[in-house]
Amino acid sequence: xxxxxxxxxxxxxxxxxxxxxxxxxxxxxxxxxxxxxxxxxxxxxxxxxxxxxxxxxxxxxxxxxxxxxxxxxxxxxxxxxxxxxxxxxxxxxxxxxxxxxxxxxxxxxxxxxxxxxxxxxxxxxxxxxxxxx
Numbered sequence: 001x002x003x004x005x006x007x008x009x010x011x012x013x014x015x016x017x018x019x020x021x022x023x024x025x026x027x028x029x030x031x032x033x034x035x036x037x038x039x040x041x042x043x044x045x046x047x048x049x050x051x052x053x054x055x056x057x058x059x060x061x062x063x064x065x066x067x068x069x070x071x072x073x074x075x076x077x078x079x080x081x082x083x084x085x086x087x088x089x090x091x092x093x094x095x096x097x098x099x100x101x102x103x104x105x106x107x108x109x110x111x112x113x114x115x116x117x118x119x120x121x122x123x124x125x126x127x128x129x130x131x132x133x
Contacts, residue, residue, distance in 0.1 A: 002127050009123040016117040020110060027106040033099030037092045040099075045091055055084040 033040040048058045059074045066072035075083055 002130065006124055006127040009120040009127065012120040013117055013124065016113045016120070020113045020117070023106050023109045023113065027103060027110070030099045030102035030106060034096055034103065037095035037099065041091060041095055049084060049088040049091065052080050052084060055087070056080055059083075 029040075038046075048054055056074050056076070060067065063072045063074070067074070074080070
C-alpha cells in the first residue's frame, strides 16, 4: 500500500512539473506580449494599420452596409491618419491588456502547481522515510 501511495505522489509531482513547464513558457510569451505588443499582434491587424490605404480599405469593408445606406463615409487625409493611429493605439492597448490577463492567469496556475507539488513531494518524503525505518 505504501508503495502505491508513493507512486501516486510521484506521478502527481511529475504532472505538476510538466504543467509548470507549459505554464512557464506561456508566462514568458505573455511577458513578451506585454513588453513589445507590436510584435505579437496578429498579421491581419498589423497589416491593416500599416498604411492609410489599407486602413481605409478595412474601414470600407467593415462598414459596407452603412456606406450603401449613405450613413457612413470613410474619412480621408489627416482624419484617416488620425483615426488609424487611434485605432493602432487601441489595438496595442488591447494586446497589452490581454498579456496582463494571461500573466495573471499563468501566475495562478503556477501557484496552484507549486502548492500541489509541495504537498505531494512531502508525501513522497514521508513514505520513503517510513520505508527506511
